[in-house]
Amino acid sequence: MNIARIAAPLAVVAALAGCSREGEISVEGGVGxxxxxxxxxxxxxxxxxGDITLFDPPASRDAAAIDVVANLTNVRAECADSGDDVVSTVSxxxxxRRQRADGERTVTLPYFVAIVRGGTNVTAKRIGQVTLTFPAGQLRAQAQGQGTSVIARxxxxxxxxxxxxLTKKRKAGQEEAAVDPLTAxxxxxAVARATFEALVGFQLTDEQLRYNTTR
Known part of the structure; x- marks a missing residue:
């Protein structure tokens, strides 16, 4: 799976995301x-x-052959950036949901946590597994997953x-006040090189990814 290709749209918002006390861009007089x-x-x-579908038999793609459908949700992160490394824990x-509730069943699904720099460059990727247990007679199951990324400050x-x-004060009426510094x-x-994303998703096969994007 080409992580760089599918992650690229996220770079558009990267430069304006996050929260910090430093690095503010502002213009005096409320302009800008x-x-x-x-x-x-x-x-x-x-x-x-963000979702994965298992079929029975595996080679079928008929709706009647859908066995298990899983979705990845409630993605959140805790970030510690006080040291030389920035450590972000993604949970x-x-x-x-399964189609048949005839007995207890365990399903293990693979997922990835990838670090992308500048919207396209994958600098690290780790694969993990999450295990779901369906009790006998139950169609639904839920499990928690987690991954950690480390980036040099x-x-x-x-x-x-x-x-x-970026932080230079600009007064209304000045020529440079009308120019967005990010257009340089x-x-x-430089902003792209210093911008990182921690991306999480199911580790899909090419066929599974094609199914998700064309169904």
Whole structure:
């Protein structure tokens, strides 16, 4: 599965996401924009990887052959960014439904946690498993999953000269006050390099991903 390809749309909002006391962009007199950013990665689920469908028999794609459907939800993160490394713990819930409730059943599903830099560059990826147990007579099951990402603070920090361009005070009426500093290629590239995403989703086969995107 090409994580870089499906993660790219998330980069659009990366530069304006997060929360911090530093790095604000502002213009005196209330004119312009104000945004904040943080070294913590933006957390998300790449398109097409938030659910998984199992079939019985496995090769069938008929609706009547659907066996188990699971969804990844309640994605959240806790971030510790006080040291040299930024550590983000991503947790989520998997909710599943099976078609037959004839007995107790255990289903194990694979998931990934990937770190993407600048919207397209996958710098790390880990695979985990979450196990769901369906009690006898029950159609639904739920389980919790978790993954941890570690990013060097130096990599997630904007260079001083770029921070100066972004935080420079601009007065209404000045020519530069009408220009978004993020339109400068060098500034935009630096923000992209310092922006990370922690993406979580089901580890799908090519066939499963194709099913999710074309059904």
């Amino acid at each position: 924009i104000q945004a904040t950013r943080t070294a913590c990665p933006i957390v998300g689920v790449p398109a097409g990887t 989520f819930t998997v909710q599943a 130096s990599a997630a920090t904007l260079p001083a000269e770029v921070r100066e361009q 290629p060098g500034v935009r590239a």
